[in-house]
Amino acid sequence: MDSPVVVLRAARDSARRRLAEVEVQLMQLREARGAESADDEHDPEGGTLSAEWSRIEGVRVGVLTELEGIDAALDRVAAGTFGICEVCGTAIPEGRLEVRPTATRCVRCAELRQ
Template sequence: MTVPAVALLRARAAEIDAMLARLDDADAAVRSDRADGTADDEHDPEGSTLSGEWQRIDALQRALAAERAEIAAALERVDAGTYGICVVCGQPIPAARLEVRPMATTCVACCIR
């Protein structure tokens, strides 16, 4: 386990948590706007529709939640003492790979198999 990788994981988790909070606010705003019976955004030539915006927010939330789950799993591996060990071959994951992708579960050789 490398301390810089753990710091990167925790920092990225905090960033994702902040982004998810902002997206939750944006989602609530879009839901509120959609509830307005007079909103006719489907014919608004000025921008995207509320439905389109809602789909964009949902896609971002799903992607960030998936990344957050990967980070949580990596932090669990840190606690278990298995962080940085390839789950396929059992060899150490190179530090350079963990620096770029701190939640990696496989070494480079196993990743490209």
């Protein structure tokens, strides 16, 4: 496994790129909405502008949440607590961290949370 910092920074860069793309989509939608009437005009073969706005905004919020998790994980690396379960204090298995580098709980504690 690459260093957690390398993995997390790459994930952060990827998330930032996705956020920039989503923000461009929102800007384009704002422009399209401004060009249309006050009604919820839509493409007859597609969804309404409001539905598309809602979908894209949901993606934006998801990416922002992902970035918060990545930044928190980088903070844990700096503090020396990365890879330690925040509930029971045991080491989070490397395999879990490879799949979910922002994990804050070991598998057992994550399952208990659900």
